[in-house]
Amino acid sequence: MEANMPKRKEPGRSLRIKVISMGNAEVGKSCIIKRYCEKRFVSKYLATIGIDYGVTKVHVRDREIKVNIFDMAGHPFFYEVRNEFYKDTQGVILVYDVGQKDSFDALDAWLAEMKQELGPHGNMENIIFVVCANKIDCTKHRCVDESEGRLWAESKGFLYFETSAQTGEGINEMFQTFYISIVDLCENGGKRPTTNSSASFTKEQADAIRRIRNSKDSWDMLGVKPGASRKSSSSTELMYLLHLESFSCYLQILKGTLSAEDQG
Ligand code: GTP
Ligand code: MG
Secondary structure, eight states: OOTTOOOOSSTTSOEEEEEEEEOSTTSSHHHHHHHHHHSOOOOSOOOOOSEEEEEEEEEETTEEEEEEEEEEOOSGGGHHHHGGGOTTOSEEEEEEETTOHHHHHTHHHHHHHHHHHHOTTOOSTTSEEEEEEEOTTOGGGOOSOHHHHHHHHHHTTOEEEEOOTTTOTTHHHHHHHHHHHHHHHHHTTTSOOGGGGGGOOOHHHHHHHHHHHTOSSHHHHHTSOTTOOTTTSOHHHHHHHHHHHHHHHHHHHHHTOOOHHHHO
């Protein structure tokens, strides 16, 4: 049996799963969980001390799901406490604050911490991750846009949702999709359903798209010297140019530079 497989009381009917939250301190992990479970929002910051634990029941299709939620403290000070809780997890809620670039940049470090704690035999492939780009209500302070967050998440085969624990936007949709994906995973013998990966990018594709999104002009976007043409290019450059030219329309759409008329 897969190490991540949850315990079943009645095979095929009720299911018990473990879910954890991860992400920097103050990004809104506890508030997201509170919004979904208690339908309320607390604006005062009450840092989680170590771990908060809760149990909730949800229904997915005809199944009753008992969810054990371990809400982790994001502060580095609590590393020793939370490192005990990564094992036997079926779902991870990975949160960043769209107004705090550091919290977005830290997502890789959170995955690395989990990987390290699971050890060489731990399998992160069979866990459902949902990325929450939280605090979307704070539009004035937003510095991580949707495409950047979505690209990071989808390049890893993770779900992605824009959320606000304050207004409730995206919260129910996020949890519903998250739980459905976990049930699908359990019904698929503990393996991530392959249908999820259709929207995913490989690491190379994601790196290329990131480079393109950050490029300063069309030459930079194509990865060639300014002024390069089919005639003036070396054979290697020419191959690269021709190869990239065929994608340039798609890339410009990605960069958001094509107007609706241009596309027509
Ligand atoms: P730790 O427990 O320290 O790891 O933090 P946390 O990630 O659990 O953050 P918490 O949920 O306690 O929220 C931190 C602060 O952000 C609080 O003051 C919340 O009220 C606020 N907050 C959380 N979510 C949102 C949101 O969607 N919008 C706004 N405007 N504020 C939010
Ligand atoms: Mg908390």
